[in-house]
Amino acid sequence: MTQKEAFAILKTGANVFITGEPGSGKTYLVNQYVTYLREHGIEPAITASTGIAATHIGGMTIHSWSGIGIRRELSEYDLDYISQKEKLVTRIMKTRVLIIDEISMLDAQTLSMVELVCRTLRQHDLPFGGIQVVFVGDFFQLPPISREGSVQFAFVSDAWAAARPVVCYLTEQHRQDDALFLKLLAAVREQSVTDAVRAALAERMKVPPEDLDCTKLFSHNVHVDDMNAVELAKITSDEHEFYMRTKGAPALVASLKNGCLSPEKLVLKKGARIMFTKNNFEQGLVNGTLGTVTGFSSEGLPVVQTHQRTSITVTPLEWTTEESGKVLAKIIQVPLRLAWAITIHKSQGMSLDAALVDLSGAFEYGQGYVALSRVRTLEGLHLLGFNERALEVHPEVFTADKKFRDFSQEAESTFAVIDVGELEKAHKDFIIRAGGRVKHPGVASQKKTTWSERLKKMRIKHPNAYQPWSDADDGELRRLYEDGTQIRRLTEKFGRHPGAIVLRLRKLGLVE
Secondary structure, three states, rough: OHHHHHHHHOOOOOEEEEOOOOOOOHHHHHHHHHHHHHOOOOOOOOEEHHHHHHHHHHEEEEHHHHHOOOOOOOHHHHHHHOOOOOHHHHHHHHHEEEEEOHHHHHEHHHHHHHHHHHHHHHOOOHHHHOOOOEOOOOOOOOOOOOOOOOOOHHHHHHHHHHHHOEEEEEEEOOOOOOOHHHHHHHHHHHHOHHHHHHHHHHHOOOOHHHOOOOEEEEHHHHHHHHHHHHHHHHOOOOEEEEEEEEEOOOHHHHHHHHHHHOOOEEOOOOOOOEEOOOOOOHHHHHOEEEEEEEEEEEOOOOOEEEEEOEEEOOOOOOEEEEEEEEEEEEEEEEEEEEOOEEEHHOOOOOOOOEEEEEEEOOOOOHHHHOOOHHHHHHHHHEEEEEOHOOOOOOHHHHHHHHHHHHHHHHHHHHOOOOOOOHHHHHHHHHHHEEEEEEOHHHHHHHHOOOHHHHHHHHHOOOOOOOOOOHHHHHHHHHHHHHHOOOHHHHHHHHOOOOHHHHHHHHHHOOOO
16 A cells, blocks of 8 residues: 555544555654644644654653553553543543554553543543544564563454554555565565575675674664773763753653663764764754764764765754643753664664674564664675574564455555545545544534544444454355355355455455
């Protein structure tokens, strides 16, 4: 699915899961939707599963936004306590659109708690209390941190099932333009790693590490800290120190600090290898841009030369937590960090020109895939080593991804035949229902039907509309069709629209 198609679906107000391979433009699409909502007077709640991810998008963690904090379960007492927090109740009552980024790192239990809080505080029986929920992420990335020993992905939660998000699987590629490298990444993602793929990776281990001038990615923090400290100590020039400034509620400031890749005390020297830690589009910089400190300005600010030979005097920038356009907390720091080394975990979401990666100690599903997909080309990838776990993805994610792709194709086909005028009407309906502004105020006096409501009506007749097909469903469909069962009977049997049945038969190669 293209970004344009997904954008049109988002604007209907339907719950949506935006996914796709690294570099497919998920963050760009979300930013585009946020801009659209704000242009129409709707302020979305922008959240993420972790502090680092929340910092990247200028939002807050979903735990903080929902008031659940570090809880692992919600009792009646907890719900009552949360319901007494006036600011929290006001925040959730005012929310019409909730965006949850890096959904892969949010476990099922937490998502269900968030859904329960929304439904309880809004006193509305619809999933998430009637809020449009936009899940964003790629489950092939790092999984949730498991405290109980087993991973429970968000997509297996009751909250996900209740929300029934339309899957928008983005297929465009904006990070890598290296065909061979894309095939290699696809092989890892599709678990079709062959000896040829292993050989291609082994080929990237031939360059001596001493000759490399790029960021190193490690699986453990201790290796990162040690390397950065050792490399900085090798430089004999004077140290320059930059201290973080803060403003706002202590808890929100602490969350921002935890998610900020720039340290509270940043120590730089002329010749230090650095990485930009925040997007600065005015200067053409993105989070992950590499460079070297070439000196310091008369004001004492670091002067950096990027790999593109651009010289920039780096000024402090702000990381903020906002709500309804109001800044609740902020931290101010020079958007740099030492970049001889960084953890794979903290590299998630970055695009690197080049990286030296040590995957010999990979211990988690998705760790290798995240590290490999950080760089833009195979030429920019240099390996110290890799183990078999680095080439593995979680089997549950592998199975779910096939369904996500099918579900996305079904949504794409369905929306493709909707009349343009009807789709525009659905977009206006949602803006009006969400309390926003449309170009023709007169329309606001009419009662409108949102896409979510239309989908609900559709499921009265076709209860499984827009639901993924299971392997068992496919087997039964194949058997019945080959036995001569008519489309009308198949529609009744599977609870789906005739068009969806035909689309599935094509997918199975049973009809042209």
